Amino acid sequence: MTLLSGPLAVSDLHTTNGTRRNSTLICAPVMAESVDQMLVQMGKAREVGADLVEIRLDFLKNFSPIQDLEILIKHSPLPTLFTYRPAWEGGQYKGDDNKRQDALRLAMELGADYIDVELQVAHDFYNSIQGEKPEKVKIIVSSHNYQKTPSTEEIGDLVARIQATGADIVKIATTALDITDSARVFQVLVHSQVPMIGLVMGRRAGVVSAPGQPTVKDLLDLYNFRFIGLDTKVHGVIGNPIGHSKSPHLYNAAFKSINFNGIYLPLLVDSVANFINTYNSPDFVGYSFTIPHKEAGLKCCDEIDPKAKEIGAVNCMIRRPTDGKLIGYNVDYLGAIAAIEEGLRALNGSSNTSGSLLAEKGARVVVANRTYDKAKALADKVGGEAITLAELENFHPEDGMVLANTTSVGMKPRTDQTPISKKALKHYSLVFDAIYTPKWTRLLQEAQESGAAVVFGTEMLLNQAFVQIENFSGVPAPKQLIRDVLARNT
Numbered sequence: 009m010t011l012l013s014g015p016l017a018v019s020d021l022h023t024t025n026g027t028r029r030n031s032t033l034i035c036a037p038v039m040a041e042s043v044d045q046m047l048v049q050m051g052k053a054r055e056v057g058a059d060l061v062e063i064r065l066d067f068l069k070n071f072s073p074i075q076d077l078e079i080l081i082k083h084s085p086l087p088t089l090f091t092y093r094p095a096w097e098g099g100q101y102k103g104d105d106n107k108r109q110d111a112l113r114l115a116m117e118l119g120a121d122y123i124d125v126e127l128q129v130a131h132d133f134y135n136s137i138q139g140e141k142p143e144k145v146k147i148i149v150s151s152h153n154y155q156k157t158p159s160t161e162e163i164g165d166l167v168a169r170i171q172a173t174g175a176d177i178v179k180i181a182t183t184a185l186d187i188t189d190s191a192r193v194f195q196v197l198v199h200s201q202v203p204m205i206g207l208v209m210g211r212r213a214g215v216v217s218a219p220g221q222p223t224v225k226d227l228l229d230l231y232n233f234r235f236i237g238l239d240t241k242v243h244g245v246i247g248n249p250i251g252h253s254k255s256p257h258l259y260n261a262a263f264k265s266i267n268f269n270g271i272y273l274p275l276l277v278d279s280v281a282n283f284i285n286t287y288n289s290p291d292f293v294g295y296s297f298t299i300p301h302k303e304a305g306l307k308c309c310d311e312i313d314p315k316a317k318e319i320g321a322v323n324c325m326i327r328r329p330t331d332g333k334l335i336g337y338n339v340d341y342l343g344a345i346a347a348i349e350e351g352l353r354a355l356n357g358s359s360n361t362s363g364s365l366l367a368e369k370g371a372r373v374v375v376a377n378r379t380y381d382k383a384k385a386l387a388d389k390v391g392g393e394a395i396t397l398a399e400l401e402n403f404h405p406e407d408g409m410v411l412a413n414t415t416s417v418g419m420k421p422r423t424d425q426t427p428i429s430k431k432a433l434k435h436y437s438l439v440f441d442a443i444y445t446p447k448w449t450r451l452l453q454e455a456q457e458s459g460a461a462v463v464f465g466t467e468m469l470l471n472q473a474f475v476q477i478e479n480f481s482g483v484p485a486p487k488q489l490i491r492d493v494l495a496r497n498t
């Protein structure tokens with residue numbers, strides 16, 4: 009994640025949208041082998057809404073400083089930051105360091121807005137300019153750690169060393185080995201007395217769902233970056249892996265549409281307990297839980313809703329504003345019931361008799377599982393009967409039954425699998441599959457071919473998202489908008 013604190017001059021930037029709730033600038037890195045390609049990328053950066061471009065001179069082939077810098081500065085549609093990263097600091101430049109620093113000095117003289125100088129050579133660089141620099145230019149002194157994120161004290165010491173060079177802006181980039189590493193950089197950032205860029209790199213840094221950094225488009229469109237303020241409440245989905253999750257798309261769009269001051273992040277978490285203990289401030293207010301952390305989530309709650317306790321897993325956790333306690337819920341079952349009820353209503357025309365029957369638990373429940381003991385335990389809990397998966401094949405005490413698959417059989421990548429034979433499906437009038445990747449599982453395809461109505465796993469996903477969004481925001485979820493966002497993202 010990239011964060012920039014401190015009083016930067018937002019006023020002299022090209023803003024496409026007047027409303028901002030923070031002064032943090034979004035910088036798009038430009039890495040190309042030719043000046044022409046860079047100019048194209050700079051145009052794109054402006055189009056997507058970046059505030060400035062970081063021109064990575066070390067990527068240019070046949071770089072000719074006087075000519076190229078003049079063109080880049082003159083034709084840039086956005087304020088410019090010049091970086092000429094040497095190999096010893098993780099960049100591409102392998103040549104003489106004096107020449108490298110000469111180019112940065114030249115960029116400064118030709119009208120760059122920012123230049124980036126590595127901490128290791130910052131003193132030399134400042135000595136070489138003898139305090140003479142154009143008023144406009146700001147010098148960022150940077151330090152990169154590609155191995156790890158040091159302790160808060162060590163990061164604090166580093167900031168002090170950078171400040172001592174005379175830097176206008178401090179930049180610290182570290183590597184996240186765990187999502188909790190970002191918290192240490194947050195801690196230093198919030199206490200920084202100078203403008204500071206804190207960058208935690210890697211898949212586990214927190215905000216990103218893929219290695220590296222979020223795109224400008226994702227920052228602006230998915231995370232509503234301009235609307236994030238000091239009072240924005242943080243939510244997210246805790247899982248591992250998490251990159252595939254559609255939830256950030258659904259929740260962020262919903263929050264924006266109902267004007268709710270919250271953000272919802274994909275959180276790649278190894279240890280739920282470490283995560284919950286680290287991010288314990290009142291800003292972190294709500295989480296969804298997905299595979300494999302629903303049971304671990306339960307153990308981190310201060311209080312558990314009776315239904316979640318009965319199920320033995322949470323998929324929703326909320327920090328109670330009055331006392332900060334974490335309350336765990338399970339709303340998966342509400343999503344599944346709502347989806348099946350809707351399916352039954354559609355099947356029975358306007359009558360919702362069957363749906364209400366289900367809601368009132370008047371339905372006869374039969375649990376089939378490959379592990380019979382587990383089926384028996386669940387059946388005993390809900391007052392139903394248990395059978396084995398093999399018995400399910402010839403199980404048809406009556407016609408017009410509802411089948412709900414809540415196993416992962418048939419889920420991507422094993423889409424050729426199905427939990428029950430096509431022959432056995434003819435006894436069902438409605439088949440629901442909790443799986444939503446793919447939408448059309450083999451089970452649902454065969455159910456439709458057998459004449460049954462089908463209910464997609466996406467309906468459960470949507471219905472439980474509606475409940476969670478209402479729990480997080482306190483207002484009704486914009487259901488149609490969320491449906492549309494899911495349709496656009498599948």
Ligand SMILES: NC(=O)c1ccc[n+]([C@@H]2O[C@H](COP(=O)([O-])OP(=O)(O)OC[C@H]3O[C@@H](n4cnc5c(N)ncnc54)[C@H](OP(=O)(O)O)[C@@H]3O)[C@@H](O)[C@H]2O)c1
Pocket residue numbers: 299340343377378379382414415416417419442443444465466468469470472
């Ligand atoms: N649509 C939604 O919103 C939503 C929400 C949550 C979950 N889901 C989906 O629901 C499915 C189950 O999720 P979960 O978290 O409940 O998973 P889970 O706790 O791992 O449950 C898996 C169940 O599937 C059974 N199972 C697994 N592999 C099997 C196999 N090869 N043959 C027969 N049975 C098998 C297990 O039987 P044993 O007890 O014998 O191990 C267990 O009962 C997943 O596909 C998940 O994506 C969807």
